[in-house]
Amino acid sequence: MKLVIADGVARITLDRPEAMNAVTTALAVALEQAIRAAGEDPAVNVVLICGAGGNFCAGGDFAEVQRLRDEGPAALRSLFDAFRGACEAVGAIAQPVIAAVEGIAMAGGFELMQACDVVLVRDDARISDNHVNFGMVPGGGGSQRLPRLVGAQRALGLLLSGDRLTGVDAVEWGLAYRAYPAESFDAEVDRFVSRLATRRPDAVRTIKGLVREGLATDLPAGLDLELDAVVSHIAGDAGGASVSAFAGRKEGPA
Numbered sequence: 001m002k003l004v005i006a007d008g009v010a011r012i013t014l015d016r017p018e019a020m021n022a023v024t025t026a027l028a029v030a031l032e033q034a035i036r037a038a039g040e041d042p043a044v045n046v047v048l049i050c051g052a053g054g055n056f057c058a059g060g061d062f063a064e065v066q067r068l069r070d071e072g073p074a075a076l077r078s079l080f081d082a083f084r085g086a087c088e089a090v091g092a093i094a095q096p097v098i099a100a101v102e103g104i105a106m107a108g109g110f111e112l113m114q115a116c117d118v119v120l121v122r123d124d125a126r127i128s129d130n131h132v133n134f135g136m137v138p139g140g141g142g143s144q145r146l147p148r149l150v151g152a153q154r155a156l157g158l159l160l161s162g163d164r165l166t167g168v169d170a171v172e173w174g175l176a177y178r179a180y181p182a183e184s185f186d187a188e189v190d191r192f193v194s195r196l197a198t199r200r201p202d203a204v205r206t207i208k209g210l211v212r213e214g215l216a217t218d219l220p221a222g223l224d225l226e227l228d229a230v231v232s233h234i235a236g237d238a239g240g241a242s243v244s245a246f247a248g249r250k251e252g253p254a
Helices: 025-040 062-071 073-092 108-115 142-150 152-161 167-173 182-197 201-215 219-235 239-247
Strands: 002-006 009-014 046-051 097-101 104-106 118-122 126-128 178-180
Touching: 002 025, 009 025, 009 182, 025 046, 025 073, 046 182, 062 073, 073 108, 097 108, 097 182, 104 108, 108 126, 108 142, 118 167, 118 182, 126 167, 142 152, 167 178, 178 182, 201 219
Parallel strands: 009 046, 046 097, 097 118, 104 126, 118 178
Antiparallel strands: 002 009
16 A cells, blocks of 8 residues: 655555455555545645556455455454445545546445545446356445445446446446546546645535535435535635635636
């Protein structure tokens, strides 16, 4: 696992390129630690998760799964608990977490992608929940996050078929925000996260919190959360500058 912080961006790289960044217990623990460390750093405004070697993540490491299976249910559970902790850390920190997905994002890699706040994909990325192809079931949140993202019909179709999506498909399904061609993918990802890193941190973090908290409740309660947040934000120390900037804005490219 690599964590590099520069210019307001914490870049976390899944660094097992020889195994297409497959998830081991050690990698999952290191990923959670890196996400939480970035979240605690006041210099970090946005977190980017990517994979080394041209792939995002191929899912669980089969060799480790087999070894843990031989050791018994408690040992096997430790892998899935560690990966769940990494995925839940995304929502636990205040900063937005962006996934940059290229190459393979399958099984656990697809589930990590689903856990992130914003997903940027390469057009030709190969994305699937292929657990069923091996007689397996999801263990990293796919059976729960996927239907909440795309609806039960599409989620079940994808989970039961093991079908593969491209990056373009992922955007059309609402699983990703933008898809970029291979030749401009890295530059476009850098441009997106660099721009996000310059936004007012308090506004960005409040927006992330509102969306995540709102999705966990009903609409009236979510609207109450938003009302409290906007009044607090405008009335706060930085509110005057924000309102003045908004009032004096000129329309044009963001």
